[in-house]
Amino acid sequence: MRPILMKGHERPLTFLKYNRDGDLLFSCAKDHTPTVWFADNGERIGTYRGHNGAVWSCDVSRDSMRLITGSADQTVKLWNVQTGAQLCTFNFSSPARTIVSAGEDAVIRIWDSETGKLLREADKESGRKKTITSLTKSADCSHFLTGSLDKSAKLWDTRTLTLIKTYVTERPVNAVAMSPLLDHRVSPRALCKILRTWFALTLRRKYSFVLRIYGLRYFAPLDSKVHCLLSSP
Numbered sequence: 324m325r326p327i328l329m330k331g332h333e334r335p336l337t338f339l340k341y342n343r344d345g346d347l348l349f350s351c352a353k354d355h356t357p358t359v360w361f362a363d364n365g366e367r368i369g370t371y372r373g374h375n376g377a378v379w380s381c382d383v384s385r386d387s388m389r390l391i392t393g394s395a396d397q398t399v400k401l402w403n404v405q406t407g408a409q410l411c412t413f414n415f416s417s418p419a420r421t422i423v424s425a426g427e428d429a430v431i432r433i434w435d436s437e438t439g440k441l442l443r444e445a446d447k448e449s450g451r452k453k454t455i456t457s458l459t460k461s462a463d464c465s466h467f468l469t470g471s472l473d474k475s476a477k478l479w480d481t482r483t484l485t486l487i488k489t490y491v492t493e494r495p496v497n498a499v500a501m502s503p504l505l506d507h508r509v510s511p512r513a514l515c516k517i518l519r520t521w522f523a524l525t526l527r528r529k530y531s532f533v534l535r536i537y538g539l540r541y542f543a544p545l546d547s548k549v550h551c552l553l554s555s556p
Contacts, residue, residue, distance in 0.1 A: 327365035331358050339378045342387045347404075349390060353377035357392050359404065373409045373457070375496070397457075401426065412458045423481070425455035425469055433484060443484045457498045469470045470496030 334353035339349055341362065348362045357371045376395030383390050385389065390402040401411040411426030421442065422434045429452060431445035453472040460467040460481065470476045472495040478488045533538050 329360055329365040329367065331367045337377060337497055340381050342383045343385050344387065347387060349381050349383055350391065351378040351381050357381055360416050369407050371407050373400055409456060418434050423458060423467060425458050429453055431453055431469065431479065431484065443483050457502055461501050468499045470499040486495060511524065
């Protein structure tokens with residue numbers, strides 16, 4: 324038997340998983356990017372980009388159409404195996420025992436992580452019309468931010484699932500992040516004014532992509548599309 328050497332990850336591997344048919348191999352690593360390979364020759368098919376931390380585990384559906392991954396960024400993500408599209412993100416809000424989910428159906432839901440019971444669901448009229456691509460929570464879990472293909476990002480109250488503010492952009496939002504430097508004693512209305520919200524846009528201007536930082540009003544030209552973000556404390 325001849326060993327096959329597969330090169331692609333930039334940091335140590337954490338998990339490997341074959342699909343049911345044995346023709347695909349999925350790998351997880353500390354480089355944030357789960358990867359799928361042809362099992363017979365080791366050819367890399369593609370990567371799944373969206374996590375902001377080491378990816379520790381994954382599993383694939385019986386029909387090899389869906390991939391689920393768990394990461395040190397405290398999220399679980401569901402992917403389309405063939406296209407690499409992120410279908411849904413589950414975000415644990417500690418210490419509360421709830422999961423916030425959002426995905427292809429453009430509806431935000433909050434679940435009890437122990438019983439699996441649906442606790443709350445966002446009002447569709449105030450929510451999205453297109454796929455929600457990303458979700459991140461504030462440091463104290465009181466608020467969370469979503470990015471969407473509908474060219475906007477929205478700030479929500481975690482407890483009531485009330486829409487607080489909408490940030491409109493020129494292009495679909497691929498990723499969002501929130502700075503933990505917040506005054507948590509202010510009201511939600513005042514919070515909107517001081518919240519430093521980061522958007523990653525696939526916005527091309529003069530052949531360069533732009534990273535927009537709301538609250539700081541800063542624009543930086545980039546050389547390629549931005550698919551994920553992480554804010555500095």
